[in-house]
Amino acid sequence: MTDDATFTERELDVMSVLWKAGSGTVAEVREALSLELGYTSVLKMLQILEEKGLVRHEAEGRAYRYFPRVAQEDAGAHALRRIVDKIFQGSAEMAVARLVSERGVTPAEAGRLKALLDESATREEEA
Numbered sequence: 001m002t003d004d005a006t007f008t009e010r011e012l013d014v015m016s017v018l019w020k021a022g023s024g025t026v027a028e029v030r031e032a033l034s035l036e037l038g039y040t041s042v043l044k045m046l047q048i049l050e051e052k053g054l055v056r057h058e059a060e061g062r063a064y065r066y067f068p069r070v071a072q073e074d075a076g077a078h079a080l081r082r083i084v085d086k087i088f089q090g091s092a093e094m095a096v097a098r099l100v101s102e103r104g105v106t107p108a109e110a111g112r113l114k115a116l117l118d119e120s121a122t123r124e125e126e127a
Helices: 009-021 026-032 039-051 072-087 092-103 107-126
Strands: 055-060 063-068
Touching: 009 026, 009 039, 009 063, 009 072, 026 039, 026 063, 039 055, 039 063, 072 092
Parallel strands: none
Antiparallel strands: 055 063
C-alpha cells in the first residue's frame, strides 16, 4: 500500500464489503452496503479505488468481479498511523487512552493489551 493511499468514508464502506466477502460485483457490493446508493455510484467508487491501485477486477460474464489489492490489516495499520500522527501528535498513549475511554475494554482485552504494552516496553529497554 502506498503511503499516500487514503480512503474516503464511502470508499472505506466499499472496501469493508470487499474485505469481508473477499470479492464482489457492483451489484453484490451495492446489496451488502448499509447505504442506499445507486448502481452507478458504487461502480464509480470501485473505478476510483481501482485507479488508486487498491482494487482490481476480473471479467465474470457480462459483469466485473472486484478484489481488494490491499489487506484490511495493512489499511488499518496505515490509517491508525495517520490518526496517531495527525490527531494525537504521535502519542500512542493518547490514542489508546482515548480509544479505551470511548469504547471500554473487557477484562480479556485488558489482559491482552497489558501483555502487548509489556512486550513493547521490554523491546524499548533492550534497544
